[in-house]
Amino acid sequence: MMKIFITILLLLTAAFLTDGAKILGVFPVPGRSHYLLGSTLLKALAEKGHDVTMISCFGEKDPPKNGTYRDVVVSGLLKAMQDGQKDQKMNLFNREDSNPFATAVFFGFMMPQFMEVILKDESVQKLINSDEKFDVVIVEQFLNDAQKALSTHFGAPLITFNTVGPNFWINPLVGNPSPLSYVPDMMLDYTAPMTFFQRLLNTLLYVFNELFYNLYMFPQQNKMLKKHLPNGPDLYDVLYNTSIVLLNSHSSINQAVPHVPNMIEIGGFHVKPPRKLPSDLQEFLDNSKNGVIYFSMGSNLKSVDLPIEKRNAILNTFSKLKENVLWKWEDDSLPGQPPNVKLSKWLPQQDILAHPNVKLFITHGGYLSTTETIYHGVPILAIPIYGDQKLNALTAVNNGYGVVVPYSQLSEEKLTNTIHEILNNNKYRENAKLKSKIFHDRLVSPMDTATYWVEYVIRHKGAPHLRVAGLDLPWYQYHLLDVIAFTALIGSCSLLIFYHLTHIICKMLFFKDTKKLKKQ
Structure with a gap:
């Protein structure tokens, strides 16, 4: 209230x-x-x-x-x-x-x-x-x-x-x-x-x-x-x-x-409350009784540019899953497309992530994608490529709502094991929901x-x-370099003076002792 x-x-x-x-x-x-x-x-x-x-x-x-x-x-x-x-x-x-x-x-x-x-x-x-x-x-x-x-x-x-x-x-x-x-x-x-x-x-x-x-x-x-x-x-x-x-x-x-x-x-x-999905997407998500994995590499990275060996590793992994996969694919067709994979050149990401049947978001780790997945409390599998994506992905790992698969290590075995780890371990979804709760807990x-x-x-x-x-302030004042230099100068001068005074006193004491020895 x-x-x-x-x-x-x-x-x-x-x-x-x-x-x-x-x-x-x-x-x-x-x-x-x-x-x-x-x-x-x-x-x-x-x-x-x-x-x-x-x-x-x-x-x-x-x-x-x-x-x-x-x-x-x-x-x-x-x-x-x-x-x-x-x-x-x-x-x-x-x-x-x-x-x-x-x-x-x-x-x-x-x-x-x-x-x-x-x-x-x-x-x-x-x-x-x-x-x-x-x-x-x-x-x-x-x-x-x-x-x-x-x-x-x-x-x-x-x-x-x-x-x-x-x-x-x-x-x-x-x-x-x-x-x-x-x-x-x-x-x-x-x-x-x-x-x-x-x-x-x-x-x-x-x-x-x-x-x-x-x-x-x-x-x-x-x-x-x-x-x-x-x-x-x-x-x-x-x-x-x-x-x-x-x-x-x-x-x-x-x-x-x-x-x-x-x-x-x-x-x-920029995140808005979920809107009604297009009928084909709504039907696909509603009828996916084993859940849906949503896969998108964002607006700049395009899945069609994936090298053939990486694409095949992804396809082979998806074909063996019981879950359905919704893939942002920027071409009209995908050679070797498995029956459990649905393609689209554009997808309403925020509305998809809001659907309760979405179990996992495979993402490049872009900042907006990270924000939207936290908003909806969906765990991620991140394949970061450049810019701040690696930092965002590592933050997800440290906060327990994601796992990283380095692009250079992307293989069928690695991807399969990681997907099963996230889907079968409730801690990832629980941590994603916890982050979502913090996200929404604002005064305004x-x-x-x-x-x-x-x-x-x-x-x-x-x-x-x-x-x-x-x-x-000039840069040297902002970083207190003038104060540091002044303090260092005063300290150095004090040490120098102390050294010379000590040296003089020692000489005087030595001269005095020498003079006494001569008299004896």
């Missing part, structure tokens, strides 16, 4: 104090999962009566009925990304063993080129050169810092949206502490507590990123914004000016880590939290009172 009262109070406060505002959302990443997060938030704001403009690579097929929702579609970026993958003959399944240092450099050189496509796009330039003003600008954080200058250009406070929890991309920009001793980089498959060598590599990666970003990335972003924004500000006047950060994280999903006051957790805000829903804080920033003209003082 108290939760309902507080939610209503927050919504009424926002309604009375925040009239329909003009909101610009910039979600530039050409990935469906990223767009899903952005459009879900922006549509919710439009439903509350706001005038919303969305810059993305995708258009909205189901715009909200309330408020105003306008798409600014940059189709050229999606094509550029697809062409780049074709030119490099890129198969994402080959990235399992990617080095975190090489990955940082790869993204550092590739993403600015793609992000510049957004700023120079004709429709975006038309918006930039218009006389429009916005009350707030929401920008997704993804190696696109130049686009944050749109907030300054349109005279609006900046909200940064982080698709995951706190990480290296956002922590320095809001002064959030992230101790290297127990907070691993998201590109490392480490969890706390880390060993000495894990902490060493974590530290080396942090130093590498600091140097790479400050010496290369930020200067490149600065050139980009000055090139495409009339009278563009200096990037460094924009970088550290975020009003709040919306974090798509929660303690039921992520390791507990520090947050400064302007970091707001809204993890799971994550979506209401998100919309409240966006409107809070509008009401308080950027909410500068949430900014921590650490952002105003």
